[in-house]
Structure formats: C-alpha cells, structure tokens
Amino acid sequence: MDGGLRPMDAEQLREHAHKMVDFIADYYKSIENFPVLSQVEPGYLRGILPDSAPNHPESLEDIFNDVRAKILPGVTHWQSPNFFAYYPSNSSIAGFLGEMLSAGLNIVGFSWITSPAATELEMTVLDWLAKLLKLPDDFLSAGEGGGVIQGTASEAVLVVLLAARDKILRRVGKNALEKLVVYASDQTHSALQKACQIGGIHPENCRLLKTDSSINYALSPDVLGEAIAHDISNGLIPFFLCATVGTTSSTAVDPLLLLAKIAKSNGMWFHVDAAYAGSACICPEYRHHIDGVEEADSFNMNAHKWFLTNFDCSALWVKDRNALVQSLSTNPEFLKNKASQANMVVDYKDWQIPLGRRFRSLKLWMVLRLYGIENLQCYIRNHINLAKHFEGLVAQDPRFEVVTPRIFSLVCFRLLSSQNNEDHGNKLNHDLLDVVNSMGKIFISHTVLSGKYILRFAVGAPLTEERHVTAAWKVLQEEASTLLGSL
Numbered sequence: 001m002d003g004g005l006r007p008m009d010a011e012q013l014r015e016h017a018h019k020m021v022d023f024i025a026d027y028y029k030s031i032e033n034f035p036v037l038s039q040v041e042p043g044y045l046r047g048i049l050p051d052s053a054p055n056h057p058e059s060l061e062d063i064f065n066d067v068r069a070k071i072l073p074g075v076t077h078w079q080s081p082n083f084f085a086y087y088p089s090n091s092s093i094a095g096f097l098g099e100m101l102s103a104g105l106n107i108v109g110f111s112w113i114t115s116p117a118a119t120e121l122e123m124t125v126l127d128w129l130a131k132l133l134k135l136p137d138d139f140l141s142a143g144e145g146g147g148v149i150q151g152t153a154s155e156a157v158l159v160v161l162l163a164a165r166d167k168i169l170r171r172v173g174k175n176a177l178e179k180l181v182v183y184a185s186d187q188t189h190s191a192l193q194k195a196c197q198i199g200g201i202h203p204e205n206c207r208l209l210k211t212d213s214s215i216n217y218a219l220s221p222d223v224l225g226e227a228i229a230h231d232i233s234n235g236l237i238p239f240f241l242c243a244t245v246g247t248t249s250s251t252a253v254d255p256l257l258l259l260a261k262i263a264k265s266n267g268m269w270f271h272v273d274a275a276y277a278g279s280a281c282i283c284p285e286y287r288h289h290i291d292g293v294e295e296a297d298s299f300n301m302n303a304h305k306w307f308l309t310n311f312d313c314s315a316l317w318v319k320d321r322n323a324l325v326q327s328l329s330t331n332p333e334f335l336k337n338k339a340s341q342a343n344m345v346v347d348y349k350d351w352q353i354p355l356g357r358r359f360r361s362l363k364l365w366m367v368l369r370l371y372g373i374e375n376l377q378c379y380i381r382n383h384i385n386l387a388k389h390f391e392g393l394v395a396q397d398p399r400f401e402v403v404t405p406r407i408f409s410l411v412c413f414r415l416l417s418s419q420n421n422e423d424h425g426n427k428l429n430h431d432l433l434d435v436v437n438s439m440g441k442i443f444i445s446h447t448v449l450s451g452k453y454i455l456r457f458a459v460g461a462p463l464t465e466e467r468h469v470t471a472a473w474k475v476l477q478e479e480a481s482t483l484l485g486s487l
Helices: 010-029 060-074 093-105 116-132 153-172 174-179 191-198 221-233 256-265 277-282 321-328 361-396 422-439 466-485
Strands: 146-150 180-185 206-209 237-244 269-273 298-302 314-318 400-402 410-415 445-449 452-458
Touching (some): 093 361, 153 174, 153 298, 153 314, 174 180, 237 256, 256 269, 410 466, 422 452
Parallel strands (some): 237 269, 269 298
Antiparallel strands (some): 146 314, 298 314, 400 410, 445 452
C-alpha cells in the first residue's frame, strides 16, 4: 500500500494507539466542559463532511482535528458526571482495557473451536457473577443451564421467548402459535413487545397488565391470576411471564416469588429482567430484591449499565440450555468439528441470534479482577447514597414532590403546579426538562406515570460526585423559579 497505514503493523499500531489513548484520556479530563446533551440540529454533519471518501490516506492528526471540531459537538456525553438521564451506561479503565484487548485479538468466537478461551472464559466469568448475585446452582455451567453474554437485554428476552415458544409448541402442536399468550406489567421494557413481534406472537396476545401507584407500579399477582384464568377459559395458552426488577420508568420491583408460583402452576416460562437493578444485588443489603429468582427459568442483568463494563455486555442465565439450543441451533457442514459433534463443548452460536460474536468476557473478567468485589459494591453504594442525597434535596423544597419511593439510584420527582390542574402540571414539567437540557449543564429524562409527566434523575455515571448532584439540583431549582415566576 502506498503511504499511510499498513493493515496491521505492530510498530505502527504502537505509535497510533498511544496517540489514540492520549486523545481519549484528554477527552475524559475535559469531559465536564462539554454540554452533556448534544445541542446540534438534525443533519448538521452532512454539510461539514465531504460527500465522498478520500482517494489517498489522510493523517491521524487531521482526523483528531475533525473529531474535535465536527464529531464531539454531535456527541451526547454518557460518561459525563452530569449525565442523569435514562439509566447509566458505564465505562471504566478496566472495561476499556478489556475492549481494547478484544479488539486486538479480534476473534469471531461462535463455536468452541474458533477460540476455546473465548467460550471457556465466558462460562467462568458468568459463573463468578452468578455466585456474586447468589443465583441458584441451576444457573451455573456445571449443570443443565449456564450463562451467556448477549448484546442487550432486548436480545436476552428475545432468545428466551423463542426458547419458551418452541418448548410449548412441541407440547401442544405447532399450529397453536395464534393461541400463545405473553404476560408482563405495563411498566415492562418495550423490548418484550418487540420480541413478541419477532417471535410471531399475535399482538393482541401480548398482555401488558395495568399497574398503579398503590403498589408502586409493580405487577399485581391478583391481576395476573385473573388475566391468566380469563385467557384459559377462552381457549388460549399462557406460556411466558416476564417480571422486572427495576423498571425503566420508576425502578418498580415485581414480586418474584408470588409471580413464580402462578407461572409454575400454569406451566409457563418465567423470565426475570433485572437489566438495571441486577448490579445492585451484588450488595447483600439489596439482594432480597431478587428473592424468588430460584424459581425463574431465566435471569438477565446488564453489566454495561451499572457494573463498570463498557457497552455491550448483557449477562443472561438459563436453567435449561437445551431449550435455547433446540430453538436457535443450526449445524451446517462448514461448521462441523470433532469437539462439537462429540457434544463435549458449548457452542455459543446456539444461544443467540447472530452467528458471529466478540470476545466480550474479557471486559467482565478485567472488571472483576482489576476492581474486586468490595470496590464494586462500594461503587454501587456510593451512587445509591448520592441518589438519597438528591431525594433529600427535593423533599426539602415544597415546590417539588418525590413521586415514587426511591429504591436504587433513580429519583422520580416533579414540580408541583399551583393550579391543581394535571395538564398544566404536565406542561410545567415538560418545560422544565426542556430548558434544563438545552442549557447543556446537566441531562435528565422523563417518564409518564398514571398520566403524570415525571422527571427522572438517575445517578450512575462513573465520575459523578456529590458536588455534581448538588449543582444539578441548583440548576433545577433556579429554572423552576424562573418558570413559576413567569406564570
């Protein structure tokens, strides 16, 4: 190749990678100087980039200059200590190093033989994490079940829904698809609905059961029992229940043990989605929130949310790996090999949607080893304490209310309307969110509960300290005063 970089040259890699690490380190040093939420207009980039790729190589320095001038303004800074929106997406030095090593080795580990270490390390670190969460032994790789890293919780719920669907159809006949019914609360992540769409479950058979403030938006076992009884009497077949520990809107926790009993008595697959709150359950004082997981068929948590593991790394455990394999396995001639044919190994291609997979377990392994359990627990507790601090600040200001009890590190709150009018209250909070986010100092997001527009303040960015939380509250108070003053 003329000039520029060769495809993979060790010395060129050393030189350029050092520059890239310096660039990223400088970014983290100055991350607080950027508006948290990108302030660009749609289509901003098209006008400032060339309309075709270069014929000849350009320098890394020129690219860095473009990243600074053109790309960073269009980035919403998820790792900013002033990012309080959605749920966190953690980055860390350990996670970054694991990602770097994975990129360097660049394997495609779909079956054991394609890189035995990739499969065996994944089995080991997911066993470590399962033990840390005190999951039942049925979820460990030594038995009939085991863990697998998916890209996201959306993929996790899809693969277990497909496994559950095929399992029930083997029993009742493949023509019964239109009779299959899925149950969850109306607070369950929209990923379940998408899984039903992909899995061929009829839209009208996806039951998202109503929740309310009386039980803090958790799924009521009574409401579930009634819905199931009603469907059975109409000749339908209940087959899948999804419970959530830490819902997206308000961190509601569904009562796993009571729900498990209902699922079991109706022969249903019981999946527990703890994408966000699962990380907190490594702390003994929060572990009770997943009591009942021993009755579940599958359990999922996102290490990339609140466990210092760079995106993507969604851990899924199943009790019966064969259910996944029967649903997702293919065995084309070009992939046949001795170890797989002899059934001596796990081939993770049969536990997921795509064939190809990255060496993601390196990230989790490095996070667990470079931080250790005690530091990880402290990390979680610190964020929960910061959320308690914010909750206390909100409670002291009579113009605001905390809307649902804080369980983990999310505070749901709103500015009260003096007009006692729900539409006015909703507009007021919508306006407060807009003005605060457009300033760029902090970024928060919203939800709607019982028809009310609610502001969400989620603490979980790796660099967030008490001073950031206090400053964020000051911004909210000042903008609330301006809004209320203009009424």
